[in-house]
Amino acid sequence: MAGSWGLATTLVGAMVVSLAAHELTYEGTVAAIVPNRYSAADGILARLEVNVRDVKRPMVFDITRYTRLRRGNTAVTFETARIQKDEPVAVVFSDEEAEKGALEVRLTAQK
Secondary structure (H helix, E strand, O other): OOOHHHHHHHHHHHHHHHHHHHHEEEEEEEEEEEEEHHHHHHOOOEEEEEEOOOOOOOOOEEEEEOEEEEEEEEOOHHHHHOOOOEEEEEEEEHHHHHHHOOEEEOOOOOO
């Protein structure tokens, strides 16, 4: 009986942790994109600053080798994305995997 209570407590604890960590999408405009010249050493390709409505300061996200970049419906590399200041952007971020940086960066299709 004591073993089943321990198992039940463990399962409830695991469910609470999984509910607390989640993905969020931030929509706004690019305030700045700062390429990292040391990306080979630390894995961060660039730092993306995004102006989000109702937030006073730009939000900052790391673009890493794990970040998926999309321009329109097409997957692109960081180099071919050519992120520009003031263009619309949506950034998907998970507090559960913060060390991986932004999970996805969605940009509008280029004309």
